[in-house]
Amino acid sequence: MPGHRVESVLGRGASGTVWQGRDAMGQAVAIKVAHEVGWLADEDATRTEAHVLMAVRHEHLVTLRDVVAMADGRVALVFDLVIGASVRSTVSARGRLRPGETVTVVTPMCEAVEALHGAGGLHGDISPSNVMLTADGKPLLLDLGAARLAGASPDAPIHGTEGFLAPEVRQGFAPTEASDVFSLGALAWFCLTGNGAPDTMLRLDPEVIRSHVGSQLAEVIGACIDPDPARRPSAPEAARLFYEAAPAEAVEVVVGADQASALTHRIRAEAADEAAAAAPEATPGWWRVSRARRSWSGRSAGAAALFAVLVGVVVVALAAGVVSALSRATASETVRPAGSEGSSRPSVVIGKGVTPGPGTSATPTPSPASPTATSGVEALLRQVDAPRTSPQDLIQALSDRRAEALVRRDPGRLAGVDERSSPAHAADVAVIARLRAAEARWEGLSLEVAHAAVVSAEGAGSVVRARVDWTAYTLVSAGERVERPAATGEVLDFTLVRGSEGWRIAAVSAPAS
Structure with missing residues (x-):
């Protein structure tokens, strides 16, 4: 895209896809690229309106930075990123x-x-x-x-x-x-x-x-x-x-x-x-x-x-x-x-059959994994057409890995879950840091991918729509134990990317349609 570097997908909607990117000065921005040519019908009128709207500044109004014409005739809208x-x-x-x-x-x-x-x-x-x-x-x-x-x-x-x-x-x-x-x-x-x-x-x-x-x-x-x-x-x-x-x-x-x-x-x-x-x-x-x-x-x-x-x-x-x-x-x-x-x-779940050991040490020692199970998961994650042929197993495998990384508070394990340098990876690293600071842990938590289906599969990128449910579990912190109930998760779109080590999570969003 002219004047901008497009990085990772943040979400997909009916009219376009939102990406995280960088402008010419290296500043983080949000970029929405329309799915179709002619999404903004009158380009001249649109640009006139955009220049007026971009001039509006208010502390409670997120800034529209630019409207960029793409080479294929589509339009991209550039916004400030928002934390909230x-x-x-x-x-x-x-x-x-x-x-x-x-x-x-x-x-x-x-x-x-x-x-x-x-x-x-x-x-x-x-x-x-x-x-x-x-x-x-x-x-x-x-x-x-x-x-x-x-x-x-x-x-x-x-x-x-x-x-x-x-x-x-x-x-x-x-x-x-x-x-x-x-x-x-x-x-x-x-x-x-x-x-x-x-x-x-x-x-x-x-x-x-x-x-x-x-x-x-x-x-x-x-x-x-x-x-x-x-x-x-x-x-x-x-x-x-x-x-x-x-x-x-x-x-x-x-x-x-x-x-x-x-x-x-x-x-x-x-x-x-x-x-x-x-x-x-x-x-x-x-x-x-x-x-x-x-x-x-x-x-x-x-x-x-x-x-x-x-x-x-x-x-x-x-x-x-x-x-x-x-x-x-x-x-x-x-x-x-x-x-x-x-x-x-609970809005979200964390792991299937992952129970941290006693105490609140920063990184509990993991139990050894079954070589057969490990090799099976690795094979699945490296399978090129896994999002299409085994979407539920794929999301389950990634869910289990993320759960283990977070429950054990081990950021090194996130390499097997998140796309490196993606917003998902950065966020999970921050979560682990806060878990350590809070000295809290979870016991008896399991998750189940209730259903999953591929939405799109194009080369090294795919979107899988899935629902994840979870069992009752226990929060242990400061010597106290608090029981949490089981619940049904929401249906979400998982944006996946395939690298040299297999499929990883790049983003999660509400279903596009």
């Missing part, structure tokens, strides 16, 4: 956010949209998949690739997410600033309920709204999702109304199984909890920012909010909303036990 977890995955894992957390998410989104509107732009796809929470809880609005200039041709393609599109847009009218405000209200509705706004052309009774979202934010949400665009507040007015409706509080962020490696989420969550218990409190800088209209005060000593954040390198595949997250943990002032209210079932 989507609002969709967080709410999906927890069920809903508290009103104060919703204020923390939605108020800055209103401000970011205000900046976009001020430059003459419209977003067009404000949805939970396009809002990310960084390691320090800062919300960011993504996907300027779906944005457009106000007054653009009504025939231009409309990108949007069901449940977050204004009723007039669903009827075929061109998006306006008011339709973005509807999406902001629908985002708040989702934070509080786990669902998008009701699909209706009728104005909802205030009592109906309160019955769904509660009393604190009912009035502002009702105003934002009013079916009459003229009755909705502007973006800056919505920001004020949300901020004044309830005290803002830090968000408990949870990465869902649709956003990270299907084999490491639970380990990373446990590592985050255990490491956070002894970690000093570090107030995120963005919470200390004062503004003319409002002041973000940060996590005060009296705040009851949990701030256990499990995050990763995340890229949204624009309209498709597909993401790939490779998780890391940050410190928390309060730790909620995994089985307490607000927690969710």
Whole structure:
């Protein structure tokens, strides 16, 4: 791609593939390459819009860096890489956010949209998949690739997410600033309920709204999702109304199984909890920012909010909303036990039949493997057509290896699991470091690849779609034992690459279709 080096796949969506790459200065970027020629129909108009949108700068808006024409006629969009977890995955894992957390998410989104509107732009796809929470809880609005200039041709393609599109847009009218405000209200509705706004052309009774979202934010949400665009507040007015409706509080962020490696989420969550218990409190800088209209005060000593954040390198595949997250943990002032209210079932599993030895030494001594079993796994991993002929066995073999590396906290074993220098490998190395620091281990954990099927197989690259389930297991830490339940995993796409030593995992993402 002109001016950029494309590295590893981060995710695939219906309209394109997202890659991690480097720009001409060597800076890490996210690159979405469209599947088809003509994905952005009018190249001149698109470039005009892109230059306007690239000029918009806001602390809660992820930057669209460039629009690059490819030699084959396709278009590539270049974004900053984002470290975080989507609002969709967080709410999906927890069920809903508290009103104060919703204020923390939605108020800055209103401000970011205000900046976009001020430059003459419209977003067009404000949805939970396009809002990310960084390691320090800062919300960011993504996907300027779906944005457009106000007054653009009504025939231009409309990108949007069901449940977050204004009723007039669903009827075929061109998006306006008011339709973005509807999406902001629908985002708040989702934070509080786990669902998008009701699909209706009728104005909802205030009592109906309160019955769904509660009393604190009912009035502002009702105003934002009013079916009459003229009755909705502007973006800056919505920001004020949300901020004044309830005290803002830090968000408990949870990465869902649709956003990270299907084999490491639970380990990373446990590592985050255990490491956070002894970690000093570090107030995120963005919470200390004062503004003319409002002041973000940060996590005060009296705040009851949990701030256990499990995050990763995340890229949204624009309209498709597909993401790939490779998780890391940050410190928390309060730790909620995994089985307490607000927690969710494990998103990910770690190994089949792997039980670490007693104690919490940094690298327990592994038991010798059966030579026959080892040679069989090696043969499978080196088999050129394994993703096509034996997808379930292949994912199981890689799952077992990753489980052993993580349970034994041995980064050297990751060479047999992850593609070297891939985001998956870097993330797993970081997880092992945190596991050692937390002095935690898992016992009796087994995983089962319930089913797997090849999605695509092209040369040295393949995608296998699989579901991984896991048994009950025990978390051992600081002399205490906590039982964890068995659960069913999510269906995910495993991007595999074949090197000189066989097949390895390069990325894991939600299914593209």
